[in-house]
Amino acid sequence: MLVKNVLHILLFIITSSAWSQQISEIVIQGNKKTKASFIRKITQVNEATKLDSLQLEQDISRLKRLPAIAHAYFQVQAKEDGSVKVVYGVEENFTIIPSANIYTTDDDEFAYRLGLYEFNGLGRNIIFGGYYQRDIYNSYGVNFRAPYLINKKTGLALNYQNLTTSEPVFLESGTADYKYNNESYELLSLYQFNFTNRVEAGINYFTENYEYKSGATSADVPQNLEVKKLLYKLIYEYNNVSSFYHYVAGFKSILNFQYVTSRDDTLPEFLIGFNDFVYYKRVGKKGNWASRLRLGIATNNDSPFAPFAVDNNLNIRGVGNTIDRGTAAIVLNTEYRHTLFEKGWFVLQGNAFVDGGSWRNPGGDFGDFSDNQNLRVYPGAGLRFIHKKIFNTIFRVDYGIGVTQNATQGFVIGIGQYF
Template identity: 65%
Template sequence: MKSCVLFVISLLCTASMLFAQDPVVADLKVQGNKKLKTGFIKKIAKIQSGVPLDSTIIEEDIKRLKRLPAVAHAYFQVFPANETNTYNVFYNIEENFSIIPSVNIYTTNEEEFAYRIGLYEFNLLGQNIIFGGFYQKDTYNSYGVNFRSPNLFSRNFGLALNFQDLTTEEPVFFDNTSANYKYNNLSYEVLGLYQFNFKNTIELGVNFFTEDYEYKSGATSPDVPQDLNVKKILYKAIYEFNNLDYDYQYVSGFMNTFNFQYVTSDDINLPEFLVARNDFSYFARIGETGNWASRLRLGMATNDDTPFAPFAVDNNLNIRGVGNTIDRGTAAIVLNTEYRQNLYEKGWFALQGNAFIDAGSWRNPGGGLGDFAKSQNIRVYPGLGLRFIHKKIFNAIFRIDYGYGVTKDASRGFVFGIGQYF
């Protein structure tokens, strides 16, 4: 149906050129939306009354709408208006339910257990504003509050504000041994959001935070302090190229996200450092009901010989089944790839199965690039999972994955959560 409409629009444009007249949009009309404001849709749409009728711009608008958390699906129609060579464009919206709880639960065969629960509104005031918070139990209590409005000031310019008080028990690795520390991160962040165009966006901001380490158990060393309280400032820049297209639970296309951070510090035990991370994600439709998804993550930081290195090997971040923060490094290479297959679908519900391989390696703090090839740093975890999907509620994908390590000293375990793993 969509290709037929595009063909008709192209035919109209060609015919108009032959008669030296360009088809013009008489009006943009929005249908099907209830909570999402019509004014907001017209604010972010590039098709406006009086502009030339352009199928490329319409397609771009529809992709933009389908990326919104409040939209489950969108499509368009074009009809002649009263005046000659003018046309009404209709954007038809199928809305998501946008007040969503979030749940992440992870365990390992060592009987570790942690969870994070939250509640978020992804379409506050019908303006594509995300607002909510979370509570986390990972040995200790933590919480955070988040606000994000990509189109707060205009179609292209928005703002994000984040606060968190995060406390966990973290292993610190040094001299081929480790110790357990109570770690607290209290942070306040502000980000400016700017969209250059449909595919390219940038975020620039600053984060004021305090890190507190308190020794709890394990090995000790005169070179490793048992208590630290350090005030830091983090300067952040994120560039994203997004060419993804959504069709309910299916995704196609690719996205690249580059994240650069510069962290200052007032303590020589946690010195200032640079961190750069790049995520390349690729999605492909396989037949009518299959989806292949892959993410390659490359990370590099200042190579200080410190037990407090920035890249963590963790169940909920990069490798399913590996455990809760089992190692740290100053550089990382991680590949997550999986095949998602629809097993059942009817109406609003879909059941997906997936087979995955998560693999990665790390550079030891102060080490060389040869660390990536060391067997003790390589983790390979194949596994299987299920996805229970509500197609009309944003991100309502309950996932269960079981990862089984096949490399040296491997563990295994379940990872539960809301939303696809990546």
């Protein structure tokens, strides 16, 4: 027993000595588009630090999270003078990526969004691009995001959107169809506290227009309405998710809090907050279980223009495009992804999912969550066609089938995992 303890102590001393060596050289290899100076800027380890395995592992995880990097690794090489050389190796993604999302239901409803984005602008992981959407009406938007614009912790985001859709407005006498337009300008500051915690804060100035098209009417609800608003936004994210190509594991939580001011009593000011809890788990060598729980609540105004929507693209696959609204929401998405075929850069995944949720009616109470008319459950299945060396090139096709009251069914097609 004494000999065993002595051996453990000696092993600890030898290991500690090895990891206390001075770093005298750092080499970046494998990068073609990504600037080596950028990689040095955002990593912790430099020539002035001693060798630290935890810092090296965090640097690799940070690099793997970048859109430009498909995979990263490190090597430690001893030098004759007793110091060490650290080599960071990266495998880059192709980062000029088209985006596409298509939504259909069994009532022949069809909508799509197409876009093009550069995820590694100037070799410094600056994201820039835009989209066009056709959902009865035309919409478009432009986005700029530079998380490391100022230093390794501080960045900036700018967004413009001109969104026009056909929105159902739910009245006591029935449903009305309105042409809805939202033109917005957004400025966000981005800050990373550490490896797992970051925050976004900013302001959004926007104008909302509602134009009555058909359906039920109400003396209390105007047929034409234009309101200018200010939205103050705060996003806090805890992210402890690690990845190996298309496999992910870990937990993250994203809190989104907004305060919206208004100049019209028909669309009064309100508070809204929601939190996404996301958990990923590897299952064997080829499986991945993924779950997302969204809890949301807003000021309970008795207004037909409630903030939480039931929608194909947001929460329930197969349900349709904005079929209901509420002032609070509970949504659970869970799915099992399994690699069916993998060779070189190509991966074919299959998945089986269940999307379910319920909403509080505008002006209602929390008992609305148990109302059969508000509860929706949609199981389904889909396929994922994955390119391992092009960022976010996961072409997904899902088909959801409702099993609750007044259910629909339909395809949801897009780029990237649903969550």
